[in-house]
Amino acid sequence: MAHVTHETLDRQAPRIVVVGGGPGGYEAALVARRLGADVTVVEKNGMGGAAVLTDVVPSKTLIATADWMTIADRAADLGIRLPAETATTQDPAARRHIVDLEAVNARVLALAAAQSADIRARLEREGVRVVIGTGRLDGPERVVVAGAGSEGGGSDVTLPADAVLLALGSTPRVLPTAQPDGERILTWTQLYALKELPERLIVVGSGVTGAEFAGAYNALGSDVVLVSSRDRVLPGEDADAAELLEGVFRSRGMTVMSRSRAESAVRTEHGVRVTLADGRVVDGSHVLLAVGSIPSTQGIGLEEAGVRLTPSGHVEVDKVSRTTARGVYAAGDCTGVLPLASVAAMQGRVAMSHALGDSVAPIKLRTVAANIFTAPEIATVGYSEEQLKAQNSKYVTTTLPLARNPRAKMLGMRDGFVKLFAHPEASVVLGGVVVAPRASELVFPITLAVSHRLTVDDVASAFTVYPSLTGSIAEVARMLHHHES
Missing domain, CATH: 3.30.390.30 (FAD/NAD-linked reductase, C-terminal dimerisation domain)
Known part of the structure; x- marks a missing residue:
């Protein structure tokens, strides 16, 4: 389809408002724009959303760095030796490359910021309007943006819409007895503020996020304790794959505590203390809470606008991403369909194709490929x-x-x-x-x-x-x- 600018749009062009600038939101905006709609994206933090700024892009960049360490560790098997002055030492740590975590995290955040800027630049080149602020529904046909402006901080703005796409994302779930402080008790969004490698990192949760970060920090050189409430790591994955990975973790010196549910995490004088349900105590320098996420669907007028939520707080959607409110669609983690960036993007594209009358086929989850970025x-x-x-x-x-x-x-x-x-x-x-x-x-x-x-x-x-x-x-x-x- 030929490129269309706002100046050449028919005055009757359908008005699309996308709330959330993550993969579900920005991919949808591009599709809607190419189909001739007048498109506005509302995002409170930065284009790319959590996927780019605090989740997928930063974590996979960190993991790629850790993966380099696992490759370096098997260099000796290939006949590659370190210089004689370090190779003869008895201290294994002295025979490894040294990780400068502050430099690693600086690169991680720089790459995330660059990716966010690239997404925003592309949207604006395509003629999508970007508004920084917090969006909420005022009925199914209006989005009110608090603090709206090119960089936020302005007055409230009301955006009328012929169709709305909710790409609200999710936030890390925390335990009432383990409140993150950004210093010692951390969610995965807070790890990139660390300037030094945790001496002993306790990872609570052995799902995908917990396994990925446990493996990464173990490879980077931290002493890692993985606390799993289930029989094995990655309980929802292929049993043979999970068993192999747990064996690899243990062979690399990680402590894996199975059937061990964390009850609380508190600061101590020099670190953290995690208490398990059976009364055992695990001490460490830092703790990472990887116990799932909750949809960001509360307090923004969804139910008042007729958008039905599930008991878990997710937006209820059908096979073409429609919600129960006419003209309101939803995509991504807020729907609970499958928490993958690729699925969010497909949901957003399908939603806009349906809303704007283009041909559309329902998403077949059976064909979705997923990956766990462990080593x-x-x-x-x-x-x-x-x-x-x-x-x-x-x-x-x-x-x-x-x-x-x-x-x-x-x-x-x-x-x-x-x-x-x-x-x-x-x-x-x-x-x-x-x-x-x-x-x-x-x-x-x-x-x-x-x-x-x-x-x-x-x-x-x-x-x-x-x-x-x-x-x-x-x-x-x-x-x-x-x-x-």
């Missing part, structure tokens, strides 16, 4: 084994350890595997799991197979580079063909 990474797509069992589906599965892959051997990679699930008669690929460094990149061929209902023979017959990690995906598919015969 090794865990990428999944399609049906999980747990889902297949729960719905009594017929399936066959095969797993190939990464250590057998020739490229993995060359790179010194030992931990990981590729697993595929397929229908035993139709041979259609139902899902897959990749556990490996850069699994987020390797899972894409399986995503294509799941999305387009390819068979294991379709995957097996495609050429792969030799040697390559993707060769294991084709090899697993060949093993499943053998299984069927």
Whole structure:
């Protein structure tokens, strides 16, 4: 579609107001603009929202730095030695690179700020109006922005709207008995203010966020204690992948406390003390609370405008992101559909296509690829084994350890595997799991197979580079063909 400016818009162009500048919001704004709408984005902190400023971009940048340390740690296995003056010391810490956390965090925040600025510049180039302030609904057809202005601090402004998209995001959940102070008791949004590496970091929560940060700080050089209320880390993920990762964590010196629920966290003279439900006490220098998030849906007029919320406080949406209020849509973490930036962006795009009369297909969550940025990474797509069992589906599965892959051997990679699930008669690929460094990149061929209902023979017959990690995906598919015969 040709580029349209505000000056050339028909005076009857539909008015779209997007509340929230995260992936669900800014992607929606771009789609609405290209469809000829007059678009305003209201954002209280900065374009990109939490995903760019405090969540995805900062955390994955920090993790990328930590990942470099895990690569450096296996250099000796490849025949790479440190200079003689340090290699002979008995202190293992002296044989490692030293992390300057203040410099690491400065880079993390600079990259996040640059990404936010890039998003804002792109929106403005496309003709999207950006208003900095806090938006609330005044009925389904008006958004009132408190402190509106180009950089906030102005008076309230009312924005009439033919359609509204709520991309409100979420905030870290905290415990009443563990109030974050930004210094020793921290949420994941506060970690980037640290100037020195925590000597002993207690991570409360072993879901995706807890596992990612526990692994990252362990690699950076902190002594890490991971407190898990469940039987294992990553309780919602593939059991084989979670078991492998927990083994890797322990082998790297991390303390993993299973079936241990944290009751409270308090400051001590020199650090923090976490008390568990069974009365045990864990002392450390810092504690990270990674116990989930809550949708940012309260106090902004949603229910008064007819937007129904679920008991958890999420916005109720249908398959095309409509809420229960006419003309009001919602996308992203505030909907509770699937807390991924990619899903938020797709929800926003679908919402605007529907609102503006473009062709639209409902989101198929079965085709969503997800990744956990630990070392090794865990990428999944399609049906999980747990889902297949729960719905009594017929399936066959095969797993190939990464250590057998020739490229993995060359790179010194030992931990990981590729697993595929397929229908035993139709041979259609139902899902897959990749556990490996850069699994987020390797899972894409399986995503294509799941999305387009390819068979294991379709995957097996495609050429792969030799040697390559993707060769294991084709090899697993060949093993499943053998299984069927």
